[in-house]
Amino acid sequence: xxxxxxxxxxxxxxxxxxxxxxxxxxxxxxxxxxxxxxxxxxxxxxxxxxxxxxxxxxxxxxxxxxxxxxxxxxxxxxxxxxxxxxxxxxxxxxxxxxxxxxxxxxxxxxxxxxxxxxxxxxxxxxxxxxxxxxxxxxxxxxxxxxxxxxxxxxxxxxxxxxxxxxxxxxxxxxxxxxxxxxxxxxxxxxxxxxxxxxxxxxxxxxxxxxxxxxxxxxxxxxxxxxxxxxxxxxxxxxxxxxxxxxxxxxxxxxxxxxxxxxxxxxxxxxxxxxxxxxxxxxxxxxxxxxxxxxxxxxxxxxxxxxxxxxxxxxxxxxxxxxxxxxxxxxxxxxxxxxxxxxxxxxxxxxxxxxxxxxxxxxxxxx
Amino acid sequence: xxxxxxxxxxxxxxxxxxxxxxxxxxxxxxxxxxxxxxxxxxxxxxxxxxxxxxxxxxxxxxxxxxxxxxxxxxxxxxxxxxxxxxxxxxxxxxxxxxxxxxxxxxxxxxxxxxxxxxxxxxxxxxxxxxxxxxxxxxxxxxxxxxxxxxxxxxxxxxxxxxxxxxxxxxxxxxxxxxxxxxxxxxxxxxxxxxxxxxxxxxxxxxxxxxxxxxxxxxxxxxxxxxxxxxxxxxxxxxxxxxxxxxxxxxxxxxxxxxxxxxxxxxxxxxxxxxx
Numbered sequence: 001x002x003x004x005x006x007x008x009x010x011x012x013x014x015x016x017x018x019x020x021x022x023x024x025x026x027x028x029x030x031x032x033x034x035x036x037x038x039x040x041x042x043x044x045x046x047x048x049x050x051x052x053x054x055x056x057x058x059x060x061x062x063x064x065x066x067x068x069x070x071x072x073x074x075x076x077x078x079x080x081x082x083x084x085x086x087x088x089x090x091x092x093x094x095x096x097x098x099x100x101x102x103x104x105x106x107x108x109x110x111x112x113x114x115x116x117x118x119x120x121x122x123x124x125x126x127x128x129x130x131x132x133x134x135x136x137x138x139x140x141x142x143x144x145x146x147x148x149x150x151x152x153x154x155x156x157x158x159x160x161x162x163x164x165x166x167x168x169x170x171x172x173x174x175x176x177x178x179x180x181x182x183x184x185x186x187x188x189x190x191x192x193x194x195x196x197x198x199x200x201x202x203x204x205x206x207x208x209x210x211x212x213x214x215x216x217x218x219x220x221x222x223x224x225x226x227x228x229x230x231x232x233x234x235x236x237x238x239x240x241x242x243x244x245x246x247x248x249x250x251x252x253x254x255x256x257x258x259x260x261x262x263x264x265x266x267x268x269x270x271x272x273x274x275x276x277x278x279x280x281x282x283x284x285x286x287x288x289x290x291x292x293x294x295x296x297x298x299x300x301x302x303x304x305x306x307x308x309x310x311x312x313x314x315x316x317x318x319x320x321x322x323x324x325x326x327x328x329x330x331x332x333x334x335x336x337x338x339x340x341x342x343x344x345x346x347x348x349x350x351x352x353x354x355x356x357x358x359x360x361x362x363x364x365x366x
Numbered sequence: 367x368x369x370x371x372x373x374x375x376x377x378x379x380x381x382x383x384x385x386x387x388x389x390x391x392x393x394x395x396x397x398x399x400x401x402x403x404x405x406x407x408x409x410x411x412x413x414x415x416x417x418x419x420x421x422x423x424x425x426x427x428x429x430x431x432x433x434x435x436x437x438x439x440x441x442x443x444x445x446x447x448x449x450x451x452x453x454x455x456x457x458x459x460x461x462x463x464x465x466x467x468x469x470x471x472x473x474x475x476x477x478x479x480x481x482x483x484x485x486x487x488x489x490x491x492x493x494x495x496x497x498x499x500x501x502x503x504x505x506x507x508x509x510x511x512x513x514x515x516x517x518x519x520x521x522x523x524x525x526x527x528x529x530x531x532x533x534x535x536x537x538x539x540x541x542x543x544x545x546x547x548x549x550x551x552x553x554x555x556x557x558x559x560x561x562x563x564x565x566x567x568x569x570x571x572x573x574x575x576x577x578x579x580x581x582x583x584x585x586x587x588x589x590x591x592x593x594x595x596x597x598x599x600x601x602x603x604x605x606x607x608x609x610x611x612x613x614x615x616x617x618x619x620x621x622x623x624x625x626x627x628x629x630x631x632x633x634x635x636x637x638x639x640x641x
Contacts, residue, residue, distance in 0.1 A: 062530075062534055063533075064530055064533070064534075083533070083538075084530070084533040084534055085535075085536045085538055086536075088536075090534065091531070093527050093530065093531060095524055096524075096527075097527045097530075097531035098531075099531075099532070099546055099549075099550070100523070100550055101549040110532070110535060110537075110545070111536055114535060114536035114541065115536055155531075158535070159534070162535060
């Protein structure tokens with residue numbers, strides 16, 4: 001791990017623009033006018049459920065699919081009609097994609113050879129890239145001799161070895177186990193920052209997207225519902241879909257009046273103060289629900305019974321039955337352990353801005 | 367006696383029985399081909415010696431070898447890119463291609479020849495002139511076997527991801543085919559070739575009906591004149607085909623990358639040890 005990728009570190013990424021991209025598969029709209037600009041050296045994650053069009057968007061940038069409309073502009077050049085092999089992109093796939101008949105080093109050299117890099121430079125750069133992902137001792141190994149995480153790291157090094165303009169990551173961690181996934185996620189971010197390459201990362205895992213990206217685009221039905229920094233996506237979701245897809249949400253019935261919503265006696269501010277008055281469903285994060293023992297004077301007005309406590313490590317999630325609805329509360333484990341299942345508790349709703357969903361039934365909670 | 371020992375004995379018995387089943391006819395053929403002219407005559411290799419004194423026989427062997435090579439190459443050129451393209455771009459056509467490739471199994475040789483004749487007349491190929499006329503027919507005949515072999519090879523690798531990875535690295539379709547797909551399917555391609563060669567070397571009906579003299583047709587003709595020579599040629603052709611397939615197989619397998627060879631590449635070994 002001694003080599004420093006000085007050459008790559010000094011490079012800066014290019015801007016990538018997706019303009020009104022449309023894609024239809026056999027009458028089904030996969031992308032419905034997607035527009036997105038990724039700044040130089042920025043990492044944008046597209047997050048969404050299966051079938052929302054995120055992978056299609058990435059494949060259109062890669063040139064692996066042809067758009068039915070719109071443009072893809074990489075570094076100021078319109079590449080919409082260029083083949084995948086002429087776009088100078090690096091891509092890491094969801095499935096393991098190392099060429100099985102080549103060693104790790106040969107995999108890295110493959111792309112450089114196609115880009116007419118001379119032998120000495122190829123070898124030097126292959127080692128440098130393997131060093132970057134901490135795998136130079138594995139240069140002579142075949143894919144079958146490496147673990148899944150190692151294979152994906154070599155695939156990342158291979159994608160970067162051709163010095164692409166853009167790095168595309170198509171759910172590269174989804175085939176890995178949780179521990180390796182978290183480690184590799186951080187490693188991808190480290191390498192991306194070190195190389196300074198513009199990156200589009202596609203995932204259905206919200207934790208992954210929020211942890212790694214400069215900005216997250218939450219997609220639904222072929223469109224981006226909200227694009228913004230991870231904190232904004234989580235704490236100020238623009239739509240009920242975003243609120244419910246990113247993180248857990250309690251859905252409590254309430255009444256909107258004068259730019260606030262009244263939920264079970266608590267008056268909470270709104271993310272969108274101009275919401276029309278009337279009955280509504282308030283979407284409240286579990287961490288905005290605090291909990292105290294029934295006898296505690298500081299407890300809130302809502303009284304319920306703990307029916308389950310889920311240990312998540314530093315925090316725990318407590319499920320409380322209020323009689324007519326079930327509410328989730330998330331808090332430090334030490335606090336949650338004071339209220340085991342069966343105990344009576346009092347809930348307080350923290351006055352964080354909440355989002356309103358009007359078109360859904362109030363019965364379904366959490 | 368332990369279960370393992372019993373299993374071992376069972377294996378040996380099966381091996382001996384199967385060996386006897388396959389070798390007995392060959393030994394009988396050899397025995398027949400070395401008989402003299404009468405019951406009391408001594409053993410002789412005269413029938414074997416006459417094989418190479420028959421000019422038609424040498425020509426027939428050459429023709430069969432040419433046919434085997436042309437058929438194998440034509441089959442690969444036709445079938446491999448088609449199957450890869452269908453898998454990557456037109457997966458809906460997979461069933462249709464499979465059906466077409468398996469169809470020759472159900473077509474009798476005589477029907478194939480009757481169908482081919484007017485086509486050759488129409489495209490103005492004189493049947494007696496070009497060996498290609500027979501090679502075309504053989505390409506059709508080997509399709510079912512070659513398809514099965516190549517299909518198994520394609521199923522064994524994630525062809526879509528590998529080809530997309532290669533494309534993203536800058537490879538054109540020819541490079542994808544030649545440097546990524548073919549090396550990862552070398553066993554399947556080799557098996558398809560072996561089956562094609564075996565079928566062509568043993569084919570009699572179509573060649574005879576189309577008026578070509580390949581190895582099997584020549585053996586049949588010789589058999590009319592001298593039963594001993596005919597059996598000698600048949601046995602020789604079996605041994606020859608066996609050796610040929612062994613050689614093809616040996617060289618084919620040698621192309622598979624050697625793990626140990628690559629693992630000791632000094633360029634990267636040094637790098638690996640450095641960290």
